[in-house]
Amino acid sequence: METAKALRHLLSAERWRRASGGALQARARSALVPGVSQVDNKSDFLGNKPHRRHPGILQLPRVQLPQSLMHAAQILLLKDPIPNVEKQVQALTNYLWSRHLPVESEELQQRAVDLEKKILENADSSLTEEKLRGAVLSALRKTTYHWQELSYNEGLSLVYMAARMDGGFAAIMRAFHEIQTRIPEFQPQTLMDFGSGTGSVTWAAHSTWGQSLREYVCVDSSAAMLDLAEKLLKGGSESGEPCVPGVFFRQFLPVSPKVQFDVVVSAFSLSELPSRAHRTEIVQTLWRKTNRFLILLENGTKAGHRLLMDARDLVLKGKEKCLLDPRPGFVFAPCPHELPCPQLTASKPLACSFAQAYHPIPFSWNKKPKEEKFSMVILARGSPEKAHRWPRITQPVLKRPRHVHCHLCCPDGQGQHAVITARKHGRDLYRCARVSSWGDLLPVITPSSTQDTSGS
Incomplete structure:
Protein backbone atom coordinates (compact mmCIF):
# COMPACT_ATOMS: atom_id res chain seq x y z
CA MET A 1 0.00 0.00 0.00
CA GLU A 2 2.78 2.42 0.97
CA THR A 3 4.57 1.61 -2.29
CA ALA A 4 1.41 2.33 -4.32
CA LYS A 5 0.91 5.68 -2.53
CA ALA A 6 4.52 6.66 -3.15
CA LEU A 7 4.21 5.71 -6.82
CA ARG A 8 1.01 7.80 -7.20
CA HIS A 9 2.77 10.72 -5.50
CA LEU A 10 5.74 10.47 -7.84
CA LEU A 11 3.46 10.29 -10.90
CA SER A 12 1.43 13.34 -9.84
CA ALA A 13 4.64 15.25 -9.10
CA GLU A 14 5.99 14.37 -12.54
CA ARG A 15 2.74 15.49 -14.20
CA TRP A 16 2.88 18.77 -12.26
CA ARG A 17 6.53 19.28 -13.29
CA ARG A 18 5.72 18.70 -16.95
CA ALA A 19 2.68 20.97 -16.85
CA SER A 20 4.52 23.79 -15.11
CA GLY A 21 7.46 23.35 -17.47
CA GLY A 22 5.13 23.60 -20.48
CA ALA A 23 3.53 26.73 -19.03
CA LEU A 24 6.94 28.29 -18.41
CA GLN A 25 7.97 27.47 -21.98
CA ALA A 26 4.77 29.03 -23.31
CA ARG A 27 5.39 32.19 -21.26
CA ALA A 28 8.99 32.31 -22.49
CA ARG A 29 7.88 32.01 -26.11
CA ILE A 57 -12.08 37.47 -40.07
CA LEU A 58 -11.87 36.51 -43.73
CA GLN A 59 -13.02 32.90 -43.51
CA LEU A 60 -15.21 31.74 -46.35
CA PRO A 61 -17.52 28.77 -45.67
CA ARG A 62 -17.19 25.67 -47.83
CA VAL A 63 -18.03 26.80 -51.37
CA GLN A 64 -19.87 25.02 -54.15
CA LEU A 65 -20.09 25.59 -57.88
CA PRO A 66 -23.31 27.23 -59.09
CA GLN A 67 -25.91 24.55 -59.79
CA SER A 68 -26.16 25.46 -63.47
CA LEU A 69 -22.38 25.13 -63.91
CA MET A 70 -22.27 21.75 -62.11
CA HIS A 71 -25.14 20.48 -64.21
CA ALA A 72 -23.47 21.67 -67.45
CA ALA A 73 -20.18 19.94 -66.51
CA GLN A 74 -21.98 16.66 -65.86
CA ILE A 75 -23.84 16.90 -69.18
CA LEU A 76 -20.64 17.54 -71.15
CA LEU A 77 -18.85 14.58 -69.58
CA LEU A 78 -21.81 12.32 -70.34
CA LYS A 79 -21.96 13.52 -73.96
CA ASP A 80 -18.29 12.76 -74.60
CA PRO A 81 -17.33 9.96 -72.20
CA ILE A 82 -13.59 9.69 -71.57
CA PRO A 83 -12.06 6.21 -71.17
CA ASN A 84 -10.63 5.66 -67.66
CA VAL A 85 -11.68 9.18 -66.76
CA GLU A 86 -10.96 8.79 -63.06
CA LYS A 87 -7.36 7.69 -63.73
CA GLN A 88 -6.85 10.51 -66.22
CA VAL A 89 -8.21 13.07 -63.78
CA GLN A 90 -5.92 11.83 -61.00
CA ALA A 91 -2.90 11.74 -63.32
CA LEU A 92 -3.47 15.31 -64.51
CA THR A 93 -4.06 16.53 -60.93
CA ASN A 94 -0.81 14.96 -59.73
CA TYR A 95 1.11 16.29 -62.73
CA LEU A 96 -0.10 19.88 -62.30
CA TRP A 97 0.57 19.85 -58.55
CA SER A 98 4.11 18.48 -58.86
CA ARG A 99 5.06 20.68 -61.81
CA HIS A 100 8.17 22.88 -61.55
CA LEU A 101 9.01 26.01 -63.47
CA PRO A 102 10.97 25.57 -66.71
CA VAL A 103 14.74 25.80 -66.35
CA GLU A 104 16.10 29.05 -67.81
CA SER A 105 18.68 28.83 -70.60
CA GLU A 106 21.29 30.72 -68.52
CA GLU A 107 20.91 28.22 -65.67
CA LEU A 108 21.13 25.32 -68.12
CA GLN A 109 24.35 26.69 -69.60
CA GLN A 110 25.87 27.12 -66.14
CA ARG A 111 24.93 23.55 -65.22
CA ALA A 112 26.59 22.31 -68.42
CA VAL A 113 29.80 24.20 -67.55
CA ASP A 114 29.84 22.78 -64.01
CA LEU A 115 29.21 19.23 -65.25
CA GLU A 116 31.96 19.56 -67.84
CA LYS A 117 34.46 20.60 -65.17
CA LYS A 118 33.40 17.71 -62.93
CA ILE A 119 33.71 15.15 -65.75
CA LEU A 120 37.13 16.45 -66.81
CA GLU A 121 38.45 16.17 -63.24
CA ASN A 122 37.74 12.42 -63.21
CA ALA A 123 38.41 11.68 -66.89
CA ASP A 124 41.45 9.97 -68.41
CA SER A 125 43.41 11.14 -71.43
CA SER A 126 41.32 9.07 -73.88
CA LEU A 127 38.24 11.30 -73.44
CA THR A 128 37.52 13.05 -76.73
CA GLU A 129 35.58 16.28 -77.15
CA GLU A 130 32.71 14.38 -78.73
CA LYS A 131 32.52 11.94 -75.80
CA LEU A 132 32.72 14.83 -73.33
CA ARG A 133 29.80 16.57 -75.01
CA GLY A 134 27.79 13.34 -74.94
CA ALA A 135 28.55 12.78 -71.27
CA VAL A 136 27.48 16.33 -70.39
CA LEU A 137 24.22 16.01 -72.34
CA SER A 138 23.48 12.65 -70.75
CA ALA A 139 24.06 14.05 -67.25
CA LEU A 140 21.89 17.10 -68.01
CA ARG A 141 19.00 14.89 -69.14
CA LYS A 142 19.14 12.95 -65.87
CA THR A 143 19.40 15.97 -63.54
CA THR A 144 17.23 18.61 -65.27
CA TYR A 145 13.47 18.94 -64.95
CA HIS A 146 11.89 18.49 -68.37
CA TRP A 147 9.16 21.11 -68.58
CA GLN A 148 6.64 20.64 -71.37
CA GLU A 149 3.93 22.97 -72.56
CA LEU A 150 0.46 21.44 -72.26
CA SER A 151 -1.61 21.58 -75.42
CA TYR A 152 -5.27 21.61 -74.43
CA ASN A 153 -7.26 19.85 -77.13
CA GLU A 154 -10.91 18.90 -76.71
CA GLY A 155 -10.20 15.73 -74.73
CA LEU A 156 -7.62 17.23 -72.36
CA SER A 157 -9.85 20.26 -71.78
CA LEU A 158 -12.64 17.96 -70.55
CA VAL A 159 -10.23 16.14 -68.24
CA TYR A 160 -9.03 19.49 -66.90
CA MET A 161 -12.64 20.54 -66.29
CA ALA A 162 -13.29 17.38 -64.27
CA ALA A 163 -10.00 17.68 -62.39
CA ARG A 164 -9.59 21.37 -61.65
CA MET A 165 -12.68 23.50 -62.27
CA ASP A 166 -14.19 23.12 -58.78
CA GLY A 167 -10.91 23.60 -56.87
CA GLY A 168 -9.95 26.58 -59.02
CA PHE A 169 -13.38 28.13 -58.46
CA ALA A 170 -12.92 27.74 -54.68
CA ALA A 171 -9.55 29.51 -54.68
CA ILE A 172 -10.85 32.38 -56.84
CA MET A 173 -13.91 32.80 -54.64
CA ARG A 174 -11.61 33.15 -51.61
CA ALA A 175 -9.59 35.87 -53.37
CA PHE A 176 -12.73 37.77 -54.40
CA HIS A 177 -14.14 37.35 -50.88
CA GLU A 178 -11.06 39.12 -49.48
CA ILE A 179 -11.76 42.20 -51.61
CA GLN A 180 -15.51 42.16 -51.04
CA THR A 181 -15.15 41.81 -47.25
CA ARG A 182 -12.53 44.52 -46.84
CA ILE A 183 -13.98 46.96 -49.42
CA PRO A 184 -17.72 46.25 -49.56
CA GLU A 185 -18.35 49.46 -51.52
CA PHE A 186 -16.17 48.24 -54.45
CA GLN A 187 -18.45 47.53 -57.43
CA PRO A 188 -16.40 46.56 -60.51
CA GLN A 189 -17.89 46.91 -63.97
CA THR A 190 -15.25 45.17 -66.11
CA LEU A 191 -13.08 42.08 -65.66
CA MET A 192 -10.38 40.36 -67.70
CA ASP A 193 -9.29 36.77 -67.09
CA PHE A 194 -5.93 35.74 -68.56
CA GLY A 195 -5.64 31.99 -69.11
CA SER A 196 -9.37 31.69 -68.55
CA GLY A 197 -9.61 27.91 -69.11
CA THR A 198 -13.07 26.62 -68.21
CA GLY A 199 -14.28 30.07 -67.15
CA SER A 200 -14.19 29.57 -63.35
CA VAL A 201 -13.19 33.21 -62.81
CA THR A 202 -16.23 34.47 -64.72
CA TRP A 203 -18.60 32.31 -62.67
CA ALA A 204 -16.92 33.32 -59.38
CA ALA A 205 -16.99 37.01 -60.31
CA HIS A 206 -20.64 36.78 -61.29
CA SER A 207 -21.42 35.09 -57.95
CA THR A 208 -19.57 37.90 -56.12
CA TRP A 209 -20.35 41.07 -58.09
CA GLY A 210 -22.97 40.01 -60.63
CA GLN A 211 -25.08 43.06 -59.86
CA SER A 212 -22.39 45.46 -61.15
CA LEU A 213 -20.22 43.57 -63.68
CA ARG A 214 -21.26 44.20 -67.27
CA GLU A 215 -18.23 42.92 -69.23
CA TYR A 216 -16.08 39.81 -68.84
CA VAL A 217 -13.17 39.26 -71.25
CA CYS A 218 -11.82 35.68 -71.22
CA VAL A 219 -8.39 35.23 -72.84
CA ASP A 220 -6.99 31.76 -73.51
CA SER A 221 -4.61 30.51 -76.21
CA SER A 222 -6.53 27.21 -76.51
CA ALA A 223 -9.49 27.41 -78.88
CA ALA A 224 -10.79 24.09 -77.47
CA MET A 225 -10.77 25.51 -73.93
CA LEU A 226 -12.62 28.66 -75.03
CA ASP A 227 -15.20 26.49 -76.79
CA LEU A 228 -15.67 24.41 -73.62
CA ALA A 229 -16.06 27.54 -71.46
CA GLU A 230 -18.72 28.87 -73.82
CA LYS A 231 -20.63 25.57 -73.72
CA LEU A 232 -20.53 25.60 -69.92
CA LEU A 233 -22.04 29.10 -69.96
CA LYS A 234 -24.85 27.82 -72.18
CA GLY A 235 -25.77 24.90 -69.94
CA GLY A 236 -23.68 22.28 -71.74
CA SER A 237 -24.92 23.00 -75.27
CA GLU A 238 -23.67 24.99 -78.24
CA SER A 239 -26.88 27.02 -78.49
CA GLY A 240 -29.06 28.77 -76.00
CA GLU A 241 -28.71 31.83 -73.80
CA PRO A 242 -25.58 32.11 -71.63
CA CYS A 243 -26.14 32.01 -67.87
CA VAL A 244 -23.78 35.00 -67.46
CA PRO A 245 -24.36 37.93 -69.86
CA GLY A 246 -21.60 40.11 -71.31
CA VAL A 247 -18.90 37.43 -71.66
CA PHE A 248 -16.44 37.74 -74.57
CA PHE A 249 -13.83 35.13 -75.60
CA ARG A 250 -10.45 35.92 -77.15
CA GLN A 251 -7.23 34.03 -77.91
CA PHE A 252 -5.03 37.11 -77.46
CA LEU A 253 -4.77 39.97 -74.98
CA PRO A 254 -6.39 43.28 -76.01
CA VAL A 255 -3.90 45.26 -78.10
CA SER A 256 -4.80 48.83 -77.13
CA PRO A 257 -2.66 50.04 -74.21
CA LYS A 258 -5.49 52.36 -73.12
CA VAL A 259 -7.95 49.54 -72.41
CA GLN A 260 -8.14 48.82 -68.66
CA PHE A 261 -10.32 46.60 -66.49
CA ASP A 262 -11.44 47.09 -62.89
CA VAL A 263 -10.33 43.54 -62.06
CA VAL A 264 -7.65 41.53 -63.87
CA VAL A 265 -7.09 37.88 -62.96
CA SER A 266 -4.50 35.24 -63.81
CA ALA A 267 -5.39 31.98 -62.07
CA PHE A 268 -2.96 29.05 -62.41
CA SER A 269 -1.76 30.45 -65.76
CA LEU A 270 1.65 32.09 -65.21
CA SER A 271 3.13 28.66 -64.49
CA GLU A 272 2.06 27.61 -68.00
CA LEU A 273 4.40 30.15 -69.62
CA PRO A 274 7.68 28.77 -71.03
CA SER A 275 10.22 31.23 -69.55
CA ARG A 276 10.88 34.06 -67.12
CA ALA A 277 10.97 36.50 -70.03
CA HIS A 278 7.44 35.46 -71.08
CA ARG A 279 6.18 35.76 -67.50
CA THR A 280 7.74 39.20 -67.14
CA GLU A 281 6.11 40.43 -70.33
CA ILE A 282 2.69 39.05 -69.38
CA VAL A 283 2.77 40.40 -65.80
CA GLN A 284 3.74 43.86 -67.05
CA THR A 285 0.93 43.74 -69.62
CA LEU A 286 -1.62 42.59 -67.04
CA TRP A 287 -0.61 45.38 -64.68
CA ARG A 288 -1.00 47.97 -67.44
CA LYS A 289 -4.50 46.58 -68.04
CA THR A 290 -5.37 46.89 -64.33
CA ASN A 291 -7.52 49.79 -63.21
CA ARG A 292 -7.98 48.64 -59.59
CA PHE A 293 -7.03 45.05 -58.68
CA LEU A 294 -4.66 42.49 -60.21
CA ILE A 295 -5.24 39.00 -58.74
CA LEU A 296 -2.64 36.28 -59.29
CA LEU A 297 -3.14 32.70 -58.08
CA GLU A 298 -0.99 29.58 -58.37
CA ASN A 299 -0.66 26.19 -56.69
CA GLY A 300 0.28 26.38 -53.01
CA THR A 301 3.75 24.94 -53.66
CA LYS A 302 7.21 26.47 -53.33
CA ALA A 303 7.34 26.88 -57.12
CA GLY A 304 3.93 28.59 -57.22
CA HIS A 305 4.73 30.89 -54.31
CA ARG A 306 8.14 31.91 -55.68
CA LEU A 307 6.58 32.67 -59.06
CA LEU A 308 4.02 34.97 -57.43
CA MET A 309 6.68 36.75 -55.37
CA ASP A 310 8.65 37.42 -58.56
CA ALA A 311 5.51 38.90 -60.15
CA ARG A 312 4.81 40.96 -57.01
CA ASP A 313 8.34 42.41 -57.00
CA LEU A 314 8.15 43.12 -60.72
CA VAL A 315 5.02 45.25 -60.30
CA LEU A 316 6.27 47.05 -57.18
CA LYS A 317 9.70 47.87 -58.63
CA GLY A 318 8.37 48.86 -62.05
CA LYS A 319 5.54 51.10 -60.91
CA GLU A 320 7.26 54.29 -62.07
CA LYS A 321 7.45 52.96 -65.66
CA CYS A 322 3.68 52.80 -66.23
CA LEU A 323 3.20 56.09 -68.08
CA LEU A 324 -0.47 55.69 -69.03
CA ASP A 325 -1.49 55.05 -65.41
CA PRO A 326 1.08 56.51 -62.98
CA ARG A 327 -0.86 55.49 -59.85
CA PRO A 328 1.46 53.44 -57.62
CA GLY A 329 0.81 49.82 -56.77
CA PHE A 330 0.76 48.12 -53.38
CA VAL A 331 0.10 44.65 -52.01
CA PHE A 332 -3.53 44.40 -50.93
CA ALA A 333 -3.25 40.75 -49.84
CA PRO A 334 -1.97 38.58 -48.33
CA CYS A 335 1.21 40.48 -47.35
CA PRO A 336 0.74 43.40 -44.90
CA HIS A 337 3.87 45.03 -46.40
CA GLU A 338 5.89 45.49 -49.60
CA LEU A 339 9.10 44.05 -48.11
CA PRO A 340 10.78 40.73 -49.04
CA CYS A 341 8.68 37.70 -48.13
CA PRO A 342 9.87 36.26 -44.76
CA GLN A 343 8.86 32.78 -45.94
CA LEU A 344 11.44 32.96 -48.75
CA THR A 345 14.21 34.49 -46.64
CA ALA A 346 13.86 31.90 -43.84
CA SER A 347 16.63 29.33 -43.31
CA LYS A 348 14.22 26.71 -44.62
CA PRO A 349 12.03 28.47 -47.23
CA LEU A 350 8.35 27.60 -47.11
CA ALA A 351 5.46 28.28 -49.45
CA CYS A 352 3.04 30.95 -48.28
CA SER A 353 -0.23 29.21 -49.05
CA PHE A 354 -3.86 29.12 -47.95
CA ALA A 355 -6.66 26.56 -48.04
CA GLN A 356 -10.29 26.81 -49.10
CA ALA A 357 -12.83 24.06 -48.46
CA TYR A 358 -15.25 23.19 -51.25
CA HIS A 359 -17.78 20.65 -52.47
CA PRO A 360 -16.47 18.98 -55.64
CA ILE A 361 -18.50 18.33 -58.78
CA PRO A 362 -20.44 15.17 -57.78
CA PHE A 363 -18.99 12.76 -60.29
CA SER A 364 -19.07 9.08 -59.31
CA TRP A 365 -15.49 9.18 -57.97
CA ASN A 366 -15.66 12.67 -56.54
CA LYS A 367 -18.19 12.97 -53.69
CA LYS A 368 -16.21 13.80 -50.53
CA PRO A 369 -15.61 17.44 -49.50
CA LYS A 370 -12.14 18.72 -50.43
CA GLU A 371 -9.70 21.56 -49.79
CA GLU A 372 -7.89 23.63 -52.39
CA LYS A 373 -4.38 24.67 -51.33
CA PHE A 374 -3.22 27.74 -53.22
CA SER A 375 -0.93 30.77 -53.13
CA MET A 376 -2.17 34.21 -54.07
CA VAL A 377 -1.15 37.83 -54.33
CA ILE A 378 -3.59 40.71 -54.87
CA LEU A 379 -2.01 43.93 -56.13
CA ALA A 380 -3.94 47.17 -56.15
CA ARG A 381 -3.57 50.66 -57.52
CA GLY A 382 -3.79 53.45 -54.99
CA SER A 383 -2.42 54.09 -51.53
CA PRO A 384 -1.53 51.34 -49.04
CA GLU A 385 -2.52 53.58 -46.14
CA LYS A 386 -6.15 52.79 -46.95
CA ALA A 387 -5.57 49.05 -46.50
CA HIS A 388 -5.49 47.09 -43.23
Missing part, protein backbone atom coordinates in the same frame (compact mmCIF):
# COMPACT_ATOMS: atom_id res chain seq x y z
CA SER A 30 5.21 34.63 -25.48
CA ALA A 31 7.78 37.03 -24.03
CA LEU A 32 9.83 36.68 -27.21
CA VAL A 33 7.00 38.16 -29.28
CA PRO A 34 6.76 41.84 -28.35
CA GLY A 35 5.06 42.48 -31.70
CA VAL A 36 1.70 41.23 -30.43
CA SER A 37 1.61 42.94 -27.06
CA GLN A 38 -0.99 45.62 -27.79
CA VAL A 39 -4.44 45.59 -29.36
CA ASP A 40 -5.45 48.66 -31.32
CA ASN A 41 -8.12 49.58 -28.77
CA LYS A 42 -7.94 53.30 -29.63
CA SER A 43 -9.87 52.69 -32.84
CA ASP A 44 -12.43 50.44 -31.08
CA PHE A 45 -11.75 47.71 -33.66
CA LEU A 46 -14.55 45.46 -32.38
CA GLY A 47 -17.31 48.04 -32.26
CA ASN A 48 -20.46 46.20 -31.20
CA LYS A 49 -19.44 42.96 -32.94
CA PRO A 50 -18.66 39.74 -31.04
CA HIS A 51 -15.10 38.42 -31.08
CA ARG A 52 -16.00 35.65 -33.54
CA ARG A 53 -16.85 38.36 -36.09
CA HIS A 54 -13.89 40.69 -35.54
CA PRO A 55 -12.88 42.76 -38.62
CA GLY A 56 -9.90 40.55 -39.45
CA ARG A 389 -1.90 46.61 -42.13
CA TRP A 390 -2.65 43.96 -39.57
CA PRO A 391 -0.56 40.77 -39.32
CA ARG A 392 -1.70 37.88 -41.52
CA ILE A 393 -2.07 34.39 -40.03
CA THR A 394 0.03 32.18 -42.32
CA GLN A 395 -0.49 28.71 -40.82
CA PRO A 396 -3.31 26.83 -39.08
CA VAL A 397 -4.01 28.29 -35.62
CA LEU A 398 -3.19 25.92 -32.74
CA LYS A 399 -5.59 26.35 -29.79
CA ARG A 400 -4.30 25.11 -26.46
CA PRO A 401 -5.54 25.50 -22.87
CA ARG A 402 -5.24 29.21 -21.96
CA HIS A 403 -2.97 30.03 -24.93
CA VAL A 404 -3.05 30.15 -28.73
CA HIS A 405 -0.21 29.62 -31.22
CA CYS A 406 -0.34 31.93 -34.25
CA HIS A 407 2.22 32.17 -37.05
CA LEU A 408 2.09 35.71 -38.37
CA CYS A 409 3.43 37.76 -41.26
CA CYS A 410 3.78 41.23 -39.76
CA PRO A 411 3.78 44.76 -41.25
CA ASP A 412 7.52 45.12 -40.50
CA GLY A 413 8.23 42.27 -42.95
CA GLN A 414 9.06 39.75 -40.23
CA GLY A 415 7.52 36.35 -39.56
CA GLN A 416 6.58 35.68 -35.95
CA HIS A 417 5.44 32.70 -33.92
CA ALA A 418 3.18 34.34 -31.36
CA VAL A 419 1.94 32.54 -28.25
CA ILE A 420 -1.03 34.67 -27.20
CA THR A 421 -2.50 34.56 -23.69
CA ALA A 422 -5.26 36.60 -22.05
CA ARG A 423 -3.00 37.47 -19.14
CA LYS A 424 -0.20 38.93 -21.25
CA HIS A 425 -1.98 40.25 -24.33
CA GLY A 426 -5.45 41.08 -23.04
CA ARG A 427 -8.80 39.34 -23.21
CA ASP A 428 -9.85 40.90 -26.52
CA LEU A 429 -6.79 39.82 -28.52
CA TYR A 430 -6.77 36.37 -26.90
CA ARG A 431 -10.42 35.72 -27.79
CA CYS A 432 -9.93 37.12 -31.30
CA ALA A 433 -6.96 34.79 -31.79
CA ARG A 434 -8.95 31.76 -30.62
CA VAL A 435 -11.68 32.31 -33.21
CA SER A 436 -9.30 33.22 -36.06
CA SER A 437 -8.20 30.85 -38.80
CA TRP A 438 -5.43 30.38 -41.33
CA GLY A 439 -5.57 33.32 -43.73
CA ASP A 440 -7.32 35.77 -41.39
CA LEU A 441 -5.90 39.10 -40.25
CA LEU A 442 -5.21 39.56 -36.54
CA PRO A 443 -6.33 43.05 -35.36
CA VAL A 444 -3.17 44.07 -33.54
CA ILE A 445 -0.64 46.85 -33.86
CA THR A 446 3.07 45.98 -33.80
CA PRO A 447 5.88 48.17 -32.39
CA SER A 448 6.83 49.33 -35.90
CA SER A 449 3.31 50.50 -36.73
CA THR A 450 3.02 52.06 -33.27
CA GLN A 451 6.16 54.09 -33.94
CA ASP A 452 4.90 55.06 -37.39
CA THR A 453 1.59 56.20 -35.89
CA SER A 454 3.26 58.25 -33.15
CA GLY A 455 5.66 59.82 -35.62
CA SER A 456 2.97 60.93 -38.04
